[in-house]
Amino acid sequence: MSAILKTDQLRVEFASREFRGTTTTALVGLNLEVQAGEVYGFLGPNGAGKTTTINALLGFVPPTSGTAHLFGIDVRQPIARQRIGYLPELTYYYKFLTAEELLRFYARIFGLSRAESDRRIEKLLKLVELEPVRNRPIKSYSKGMQQRVGLAQALINDPDLLILDEPTSGLDPLGRMKVREIIRRLKDEGKTVFFSSHELGEVETVCDRVAIIHRGELKASGRVADIVQPRHQNLEHAFLETIGYPIP
Amino acid sequence: MKTLFALARLTLTELYRRKDFYVLFILTAVVTLAAGSVNFFNDEKIIRYVKDLCLLLIWISTLLISVVTAARQIPAECEARTIFSLLAKPVTRGQVLLGKFLGCWLAVGLALLMFYAFFAIVTGSHEHRWPLGGYLQAIWLQWVMLGIVIAMSLLGSIHFAAPSSTSTICFVLVAGIVVVGPHLNTIALQQPQPLQTIAYTVYFLIPHLEWFDVRDRLVYGWASPAWQDIALASVYGAAYAGVFLLLAWLGFRRKSLNPG
Ligand SMILES: Nc1ncnc2c1ncn2[C@@H]1O[C@H](COP(=O)(O)OP(=O)(O)OP(=O)(O)O)[C@@H](O)[C@H]1O
Ligand SMILES: [Mg+2]
Numbered sequence: 001m002s003a004i005l006k007t008d009q010l011r012v013e014f015a016s017r018e019f020r021g022t023t024t025t026a027l028v029g030l031n032l033e034v035q036a037g038e039v040y041g042f043l044g045p046n047g048a049g050k051t052t053t054i055n056a057l058l059g060f061v062p063p064t065s066g067t068a069h070l071f072g073i074d075v076r077q078p079i080a081r082q083r084i085g086y087l088p089e090l091t092y093y094y095k096f097l098t099a100e101e102l103l104r105f106y107a108r109i110f111g112l113s114r115a116e117s118d119r120r121i122e123k124l125l126k127l128v129e130l131e132p133v134r135n136r137p138i139k140s141y142s143k144g145m146q147q148r149v150g151l152a153q154a155l156i157n158d159p160d161l162l163i164l165d166e167p168t169s170g171l172d173p174l175g176r177m178k179v180r181e182i183i184r185r186l187k188d189e190g191k192t193v194f195f196s197s198h199e200l201g202e203v204e205t206v207c208d209r210v211a212i213i214h215r216g217e218l219k220a221s222g223r224v225a226d227i228v229q230p231r232h233q234n235l236e237h238a239f240l241e242t243i244g245y246p247i248p
Numbered sequence: 249m250k251t252l253f254a255l256a257r258l259t260l261t262e263l264y265r266r267k268d269f270y271v272l273f274i275l276t277a278v279v280t281l282a283a284g285s286v287n288f289f290n291d292e293k294i295i296r297y298v299k300d301l302c303l304l305l306i307w308i309s310t311l312l313i314s315v316v317t318a319a320r321q322i323p324a325e326c327e328a329r330t331i332f333s334l335l336a337k338p339v340t341r342g343q344v345l346l347g348k349f350l351g352c353w354l355a356v357g358l359a360l361l362m363f364y365a366f367f368a369i370v371t372g373s374h375e376h377r378w379p380l381g382g383y384l385q386a387i388w389l390q391w392v393m394l395g396i397v398i399a400m401s402l403l404g405s406i407h408f409a410a411p412s413s414t415s416t417i418c419f420v421l422v423a424g425i426v427v428v429g430p431h432l433n434t435i436a437l438q439q440p441q442p443l444q445t446i447a448y449t450v451y452f453l454i455p456h457l458e459w460f461d462v463r464d465r466l467v468y469g470w471a472s473p474a475w476q477d478i479a480l481a482s483v484y485g486a487a488y489a490g491v492f493l494l495l496a497w498l499g500f501r502r503k504s505l506n507p508g
Contacts, residue, residue: 058332058335058336059335060332060335060505061504061505062504078338078339078340079338080338081336081337081338082338084336086333086336088329088332088333088336090329092328092329092330092332092333093330093333094258094262094328094330095328096261096262096265096266097258097261101261105254105257105258106337108250108251108253108254108257109250109251109254109255109334109337109338109339110337110338111250111251137265150333153333157337
């Protein structure tokens with residue numbers, strides 16, 4: 001089976017503007033491989049390079065060396081993004097549009113027909129429970145509501161692969177549960193989900209496999225059951241040990 | 249194509265929602281009032297002067313609108329980071345650029361139509377003359393000219409950092425091209441050697457926006473330019489807009505957007 005998402009020796013360096021000649025290395029030869037139909041959790045402490053990996057996968061930051069492929073297509077080609085849905089870490093949408101208009105705009109970008117986009121917009125607004133505010137501009141939404149707009153726009157093209165950067169950040173417990181439910185349902189539909197998270201409990205319950213990175217390096221990857229050894233109490237313990245934090 | 253229109257539409261919606269159109273209404277009111285004042289004069293010379301002034305006003309305000317809106321587009325997308333959600337879709341940067349161009353161009357087209365409609369109605373009701381063909385030609389030529397300006401501003405917005413400085417620089421540049429550009433060849437003749445060649449080169453490189461200016465013909469009621477001249481001017485305008493867009497695309501394609 002070929003991987004749907006694959007990075008090969010992915011290295012990303014950021015050249016510093018202020019201090020000439022110095023560079024920050026965000027990723028150090030990262031190898032990831034996500035198979036079709038998996039829910040894959042992407043873990044790591046703050047600044048580990050999760051968002052950078054995702055940015056590279058979407059073609060926003062060019063790899064310093066190494067490659068990244070989606071569906072076997074190099075991410076430098078826009079067509080690699082035809083069948084993916086992406087939820088950014090923070091909400092970046094056109095604030096002057098309403099939720100419905102935003103979804104319609106993206107539907108047009110994907111070349112969906114009018115009837116098809118109507119159908120999907122109805123379904124998605126119901127799914128993320130934004131129906132009551134569908135005609136209000138996004139700038140009047142709360143953070144959690146904006147996060148849900150993000151989830152809806154990520155699903156507009158009925159993607160086969162979802163790349164979510166901290167999908168539950170900013171959501172209330174009910175919202176988190178809903179997101180978990182959505183992820184499970186997508187999995188049942190045969191979709192692949194790749195998401196970063198700091199919520200280890202959540203990751204433990206929904207993920208088939210996880211990767212833990214630290215300072216741009218892959219520290220562990222595999223099924224949750226394989227990473228959590230008998231000597232660990234839970235994933236949190238395993239995580240802390242993996243990133244070299246002394247556990248009592 | 250669908251993508252381009254979706255992007256253009258987004259630009260129009262934004263302009264509309266940002267209430268930028270209010271500025272337009274105020275400007276239209278000024279033009280209308282100014283044009284309306286011809287009713288108080290009976291002297292042919294003063295009427296011409298007023299009409300000339302109105303057309304100059306239209307000329308300057310559409311230039312200003314073009315530069316300011318076009319220069320803001322891409323920096324604003326980057327600043328609000330909406331560009332990332334957009335580029336995560338199967339959209340190329342070239343399409344984003346073209347879509348923005350189209351949106352701005354359509355927007356100033358609408359503004360032009362509105363300005364000229366008011367101008368025509370107010371002066372026409374006084375003089376009982378409706379040179380529709382002349383107006384259409386003037387609008388078209390000015391629209392093509394603004395296409396060059398928009399493409400130029402987009403190019404500028406990709407190379408200069410802040411949108412505010414881009415607008416200013418572009419506007420100064422455009423003003424220079426309009427005011428100094430036409431006379432650069434005569435100026436060149438009076439210069440010592442290295443300067444003369446430079447001035448000549450600049451004269452041949454810059455787009456001659458003044459060629460699109462047919463205000464005098466409207467004011468004095470001269471014969472309209474021949475259609476083949478208009479076609480030629482359109483081709484000339486399209487070529488310049490195309491070159492600027494190409495340069496903008498080359499810059500934008502390689503630009504690091506630096507997320508995070
Ligand atoms: N645009 C940038 N310019 C310079 N350095 C950057 C840039 N983006 C990220 N970095 C650096 O790269 C490293 C990884 O950052 P990244 O945002 O990928 O972390 P993360 O794992 O997503 O963290 P978090 O959990 O806080 O979201 C950090 O050291 C950060 O300082
Ligand atoms: Mg992050």
